[in-house]
Amino acid sequence: MGPGPVNAHPRVLRAMSADLLGQFDPEFTTYMNEVMALYRAVFQTENRWTFLIDGTARAGIEAALVSLIEPGATVLLVRSGRFGLLLSEIVERCGGNIVTVDAEWGEVVPMSAIAEAVATHKPAVVACVHGDTSTTMAQPLDGLGDICRAHGALSYVDATATLGGMAVETDKWGADIVTGGLQKCMGGPSGSAPITISDRAAEFIFARRHTEKGIARDDLAQGGRARIGSNYFDLAMIMDYWGEKRLNHHTEATTMLYGARECARIVLGEGLEARFARHAAAGRAMTAGLRGMGLTVYGDDTHRMANVTGVFIPEGVDGEAVRRRMREDFEIEIGTAFGPLQGKIWRIGAMGYNAMKHKVLITLGALEAVLRAEGFAVKSGAGVDAALEAWG
Amino acid sequence: MGPGPVNAHPRVLRAMSADLLGQFDPEFTTYMNEVMALYRAVFQTENRWTFLIDGTARAGIEAALVSLIEPGATVLLVRSGRFGLLLSEIVERCGGNIVTVDAEWGEVVPMSAIAEAVATHKPAVVACVHGDTSTTMAQPLDGLGDICRAHGALSYVDATATLGGMAVETDKWGADIVTGGLQKCMGGPSGSAPITISDRAAEFIFARRHTEKGIARDDLAQGGRARIGSNYFDLAMIMDYWGEKRLNHHTEATTMLYGARECARIVLGEGLEARFARHAAAGRAMTAGLRGMGLTVYGDDTHRMANVTGVFIPEGVDGEAVRRRMREDFEIEIGTAFGPLQGKIWRIGAMGYNAMKHKVLITLGALEAVLRAEGFAVKSGAGVDAALEAWG
Known part of the structure; x- marks a missing residue:
């Protein structure tokens, strides 16, 4: 019950024990095409270019940024937590010229501030994080695409922590590239990063095409850009590998693709709306339960992520001792925090396969017992009761 | 029976269906440490820094090169096939200044030529491929480390296609970084790249340390290099993530780590010498069988890889039609070829879980039937008989 990775859905683990296929076997390329279709629905997009990056969620972020950012290009970063700082870190290494619009940790950046910054700096790329688990806040993104298009900017959204748990509305937002991961709300293991790319972003990226020697072909136009x-x-x-050309690049990670495919099948089988409602109920119940117990929840309710809740470590309580007891006595992991919040809050997740009523209730009950054992008595049963009521 | 990816060992697939653990759960970090120890044995090294890169084999290559190569550094590449060209491709993107010592496809570069090139160019880094599946040749590497150390160069070896199937003698070679993959002789799926790093290479890389903001700590010396x-x-x-600091970076790909761990346990359980002998027998039998059938094997026998054999497509035979029949009638995949060899040879693998007597014999029997069906009669039974005899 941490901020991810979390337990995978058992169906995903079973799918990952299927035998391998050659990467150009027609059966396997059919699976690749199915994955593209499945993730279009997950990302709520019509984008043709919707596929997987073979690596963890961070690999998806870097693939998007290094492909969008030409050295020297101005990049506007919308930041309000650790994963906003990660964008800076990656953009610096891509040679981008960074400008930022920041909010304090625990807050979000108003779209009007983004609009103003885009108008002022005229960036080539605007990059932001949808749900930053370091602060448990979700950045509103309605209107992002219009602002970017009006100024000729391409936009990127890191939806690692929200994909499959909160609405990631690629086309409605007008985002040009969105990436995710499996190990949060998608209910799978880390190691595959779904990505979706708009036609205009794809056109820009193909203008940077420099096919490697040894597999270059005459029918592949090489780009004029960097x-x-x-x-x-x-x-x-x-x-070019995922498309009809099937041009050899890396060797697709067969087992991770089976896992990613099964994650999407489960998500769409449940239905996006039902799934988002389940995550919202879990987040609501967790928040209510923590408050019912007398603890103080971190951050403001308006922009809270559904799937991870920050809660202040009470005065005089050893946060790490609590986490250890939770793990050792109850086999439940809850999360520590980063940067300015380290040692101040725990982060408790309820996402993917873990966004279930009984898991929220058991976690709250366990936390109550552990706090008592650590000498911090809370009102017995109040957390669980409040959560039960809030689940609805 | 292609040049990889090949069928995974069933034990590996079962290991990958185990439930997930949090990345900092003591049980999981114990597995990480076990993986480090297991791969030291696989790489035949004492290197402390031996772990996994979360991505396909190509990810391991890029991680090694981008970490070793400072922009403007001179890099000597030893090339004799497509994967040598891939090194160029990656080094160019790292900003390296490339010099090369090349052999024709199907040949290898003599160590004396490497020594001469190192003395002439005084490169910062020397990079080469151990087994280049595009040509089916294995580059001899004895003496590489001495040559590099004498001139202050760091060395890198791509052992993707040979690790677990032929002797990858990291310490004996004196190689500074060696990387591999799971999907060839290790008998696992693509998606995790084992890597080993010498202390001197690690020292150089730590001199480039720039810990990202949001997780930086006072006790981490930041490097003076680029x-x-x-x-x-x-x-x-x-x-810093795999070491005792356990500094958060990516979220380790749990399921791929379980798979990589099981691959190494199987390899070491069989024993390296027994495993290399099995691969050698399979290669010998395949080569003898193809010759027994009257086909011409590609490249010279002295430097042939044990686990993949090139064979000329006979005059008048449609190579792709043969591959299609092999797959459709016998469910056996054999490989096509790249670059100058495309349309000229097939590449037939026998590696990892596929380096078994019955699979070699069945493949040869199937190929005979398919060639006959395509109107190219070979002497019936001669291939299988020759392979049986050569297996020994």
Whole structure:
């Protein structure tokens, strides 16, 4: 019950024990095409270029940024937590010229501030994080695409922590690239990063195409723009691999693809709306339960992520001792925190396969017992009762 | 029976259906440490820094090169096939200044030529491929380390296609970084790249350490050398994650780690010498069988890889039609070829779980039937008989 990775759905684990297929076997390329279709629905997009990056969620972020950012390009970053800082870190290494619009940790950036910053700096790329688990806040993104298009900017959204748990509305937002991961609300293991790319972003990236020697072909137009700074994360080559050309790049991670496919099948089988409602109920119940117990929840309710809740460590309580007892006595993991929040809050998740009523209730009951054992008495049973009522 | 990916060992697939653990759960970090110890034995090294890169084999190559190569550094590449060209491709994107010592496809580069090139160019880094599946040749590497150390160069070896199937003698070679993959002789799926790093290479890489904001700590000395051009492939940060500091970087790909761990347990359970002998027998039998059938094997026998054999497509035979029949009638995949060899040879693998007597014999029997069906009669039974005899 941490901020991710969390337990995978058992169906995903079973799918990952299927035998391997060759990467150009028609059965396997059919699975690749199915994955593209499934993730279009998950990302709520019509984007043709919707596929997987072979690596963890962070690999998806870097693939998007290194392919979008030409050295020297101005990049506007919308930041309000650790994963906003990660964007800076990656953009610096891509050679981007960074400008930022920041909020304090625990807050979000108003769209009007983003609009103003785009108008002022005229960036080539605008990048932001949808749900930053470090602060448990979800950045509103309605209107992002219109603002970017009005100024010729391409936009990128890191939806690692929200995909499959909160509405990631790629086309409605007008976001050009959105990436995710499996290990949060998708209910799978870390190691595969779903990505979706708009036609205009794909066109820009193909203008940077420099196919590697040894597999170059006459029918592949080479781009006039700066070569992408990474081979592994070169989205032009990866699109040529996932597209009809099937041009060899990396060797697709067969087992992770089986897992990613099963995650999406489960998500869509449940239905996006039902799934988002289940995550919202879990978040609501967790928040109510923690408050019912007399603890103080971190951050403001308006922009809270559904799937991870920050809660202040009470005065005089050893946060790490509590986490250890939770793990050792109850086999439940809850999360620590980063940066300015380290030692101040715990982060308790309820996402994917873990966003279930009984898991929320058991976690709250366990936390009550552990706090008591650590000498911090809370009103017995109040947390669980409040959560039960809030689940609805 | 292609040049990889190949069928995974069933034990590996079962291991990958185990439930997930949190990345800092003591049970999981114990597995991480076990993986480090297991891969030291697989790489035949004492290197402390031996772990996994979360991505396909190509991710391991890029992580090694981007961490070793500072922009403007001279890099000597030893090339004799497509995967040698891939090194060029990646080094260019790292900003390396490339010099090369090349052999024709199907040949290898004599160590004397490497020595001469190192003395002439005084490169910062020397990079080469151990087994290049595009040509089916294995580059001899004895003496590489001495040559490099004498001139202050760091060395890198791509052992993707040979690790677990032929002797990858990291310490005996004196190689500074060696990377592999699971999907060839290790008998697992693509998606995790084992890597080993010598202390001197680690020292160099830590001199490039620039810990990302949001997780930086006072006890982490920041390096004076050029920041590594990738966040995801920053080996300094990845070592700080796999080492005692356990500094958060990516979220380790749990399921792929379970798979990589089981691959190594199987390899070491069989024993390296027994495993290399099995691969050698399979290669010998395949080569003898193809010759027994009257076909011409590609390349010279002295430097042939044990686990993949090139064979000329006979005059008048449609190579793709044969591959299709092999797959459709016998469910056996054999490989096509790249670059100058495309349309000229097939590449037939026998590696990892597939390096078994019955699979070699069945493949040869199937190929005979398919060639006959395509109107190219070979002497019936001669291939299988020759392979049986050569297996020994």
